[in-house]
Amino acid sequence: MTALTSSIPSFDHDEFIQSHPVATLLIDRGGVVLFVNAAAEQLCNTGRSAMVGRSIHDVIALDRGYRQRMNDPATAALFAHRAEIAVGGRRTIVVDMQMVPYGTAGHRILALIPSDSEAELMGGAIGRSGRAASAAAAMLAHEVKNPLAGIKGAAQLLARQVDAGGERFTTLICAEVDRIATLIDQMEHISRGGPLACSAINLYPPIHQAMETARARQFPGVRFTEDFDPSLPLVLGNHDAMVQILLNLVTNACEALAGRDDGVVRIATAYRHGLSIDNGDGRGRIALPIELSVSDNGPGVPMDMRGDLFAPFVTTKRDGRGLGLALVAKLARDMGGTVQHVRDGDWTRFRVHLPAAGRKGTP
Incomplete structure (x- = not known):
């Protein structure tokens, strides 16, 4: 031979x-x-x-x-x-x-x-979860848009009759209606396979918008704390998608603290070195240094549900539909990032990792 x-x-x-x-x-x-x-x-x-x-x-x-x-x-x-x-x-x-x-x-x-479930979280892969969430969003879009238009019209009429203090809330209602309508349009586009439009954005305006909405709901017994990195660079992301991610995570955290008078929801940002993923799009490994986390000191997610936490229709809420975290995972993925759930001592943490924007709005 x-x-x-x-x-x-x-x-x-x-x-x-x-x-x-x-x-x-x-x-x-x-x-x-x-x-x-x-x-x-x-x-x-x-x-x-x-x-x-x-x-x-x-x-x-x-x-x-x-x-x-x-x-x-x-x-x-x-x-x-x-x-x-x-x-x-x-x-x-x-x-x-x-x-x-x-x-x-x-x-x-x-x-x-x-393990398979851990690999799914680390890589941000959502597979059937993302497809199901997109399909659900597409089916609900028409039913949601009609009442949204009525809500905005009512808020605009109400704004003519309230004082400056009340006008703050009517303005918030209109802004939220516009954001949700835009998000539905985006989700319809995503369900057809189109990409989510991303650009270089400052992470803090969507954080503040989401927190303003969360505080307006007045969750009893919940205290919000912030730990922000003031030197955080611009993120390659989408403003409305970030607001939706934050609202879902903060709302879940607040609802997990229901019935307690010592509940804390902590929103933090940080720059993390060393985290990267390969999305399989031919660009190789992409760094994800921007971390946004939402933590609460509630009881946490039951152990037997953690592996399927980002799958659609999986929920711990009696009246929940189980689409919130599936949508969070999809939006994070469509911005080139990941979302992870961890139980850290007495805290439940959801961490969203995103790419930093380059000089021209690219990674």
Whole structure:
């Protein structure tokens, strides 16, 4: 048998591992992280510089049993199916974990493969959820638009009879009606496969508009707090879609706190290094450094519902329809971003990650 001359060009092995879609870390005999690839940065929501040189147990919190086996020199390999780990501080996810030896110096390769539901959240993929949400929005569009026109007309008539204090609320009603009508038009367009129009926007005007609407509903016992990054750059997004995302998340948080007198809803923005996704559109990995989060100190989502949280018609509310979070996921996806749910101690957090706008309004 003669060896065939390969026509495959040589390639950079380091670049290959760096771009591999599976989260991969190289650790030494003592458990110190020597290397992480981009997928590991995304999974841990932490930049490479913050992980390399640290103990693996400071980067990834493991069950005591896995930790002891990893620290045992006699353990050459470790395989675990659906193991719960904590990354990025206290964020808990479920992964298939594999550790194998590398070289002769005691180094080991640790691969972390998110479960299907976790992978869906990390990549922002909504599949059937997005399609069903779009179909539902298209079917409801006609029925919603007609009463909206009546509401706006009534608000405009009322504005002629109220004082300056009341005019603030009639103006808000008209603005909300216009925004919802525009959103319905956009959702009808999305259901036909068209893209969501995005441009460079300041994230704070849609936040303030959504919060003004939420406060006007006067949720009893709920206190709003804010933790904003004042140096946040412009976002590549859509104003009305951002308002809708915020309203859905804030409303859900407030309703989760019903009956309590110590409820807190926290809205925060931050710039996060190291998070990126590949949307499969040929552009490669896109950085998602802009984080908008809505948190509440309510009871949280039942464990058995967390895997399907962004699917349509899944709801914990007695009178809910289960379309709100499916729509949030779709709008985030259509702006090139993701949405994630985590239970962090006593807090339920929804994090929306979006691309920053470039100089000409592009990533």
